Amino acid sequence: MTRQLLLPVHRTLPWGAIGAAGTAGLLLAALTRTGETAEQLSLPLLRAAVLAFALGLVFLLDDPARHTTATVPAPRPLRVALRTALVLPAAAAWWTVALLLVPPDVRPPVGDLTLEAGAAFVLAVTGAAAAVRFTEAARPGLPVAAGLLTTAVLAILLWPERWALFVPVDDERWAAAHDRWAVLLAVAALAGALCAREPLRRRVPRWPRKG
Template identity: 60%
Template sequence: MDLAGALWRTLPWRALAAAGALGLLVAGAPLATGAEPAPWQTLLLLRGAALIGALGLAFLLDDPARHLTVPVPTPRLVRQVLRVALVAPLAVLWWTAALLLTPSASRPPAGGVTLEAVAVGALALAAAALAVRLTDEARPGPYVAAVLLLTAVLVPLLAPEDWALFVQAGDPRWSVGHDRWAVLAAAVALVGAVCGPEPLGRKAGR
């Protein structure tokens, strides 16, 4: 419990709050303006909100005291998992609010778009874990967020047409596309778990 309290106080609340507020503003834009968006527009808004939320998660593993906590008995992977566990309930509530803010008439299937959000969030966390693993940077969040944003721009442009990741809800490839989203989420979660432990050579050197 003491560890959870200490980690709670060091979480990047400003980045998380800013991303959460902006994401809700994007999702709730039609409600605020009285617009009636088409289904593809609502899906685009939710995908944008998911990306903004993931940009906030890119800062989750930032730890200003990183170089002081290397010798502590609690492994780094455990500390990282606990950070995610502390934020996960808030992320669930935030995403539920984002879904409810969109017009029900044009809202895409919640399960599919939620899977996309989970995959993008997992990608952000895996990228952050990789940055912590490969560098000595205590706050890699800004760099991770920049890479994530660049990836979000390039993947839709460079991905083969038959990948069917970014399809509309009425597209026959919706189900197949979300099978790929599930594989992507599992793969990046595995990468994040592998990157969690402190490298033995680096720990011994310190």
């Protein structure tokens, strides 16, 4: 069954939205090669690039035919897993190119930044999975993208300093911040797995019969 689903699922993936987001992200990463302030801007530009690509991933579960495919034999967790697996190579290739665009002498620690990117990407897909599970929307990508962008801005502006996530490389909290990123990644992955289950069915109220 899995092999039979690969091609149909691949065709329904929102490659246009993901490609546009990926292109925007790579343009941001490429800006690290311009100007004398590249060293100071490399980290925020890479983080902005990650956010741009994550905004494309929130469209991963958009399915205009959602309400007609709900009756197919393949369970939703399998379909979600296939969509995620098919986009993984593209995400890995994109991140590799984004890192290579940053000059080696100003490139932030690759392992730690990869952890941040992974957490952001998983959060994006988890947000889409939650929207599918708890709403009837066939295209939840746009509102989830708005929510992700708003959350990122609020996290930068209002997140408590003692639990800081977005810290400079030379900050003494760098290691502790990435411990928190690892926890965030694990929690997001678990939440995503739970939300990938079949959507909750709305109960139709039964009115008492007259007479």
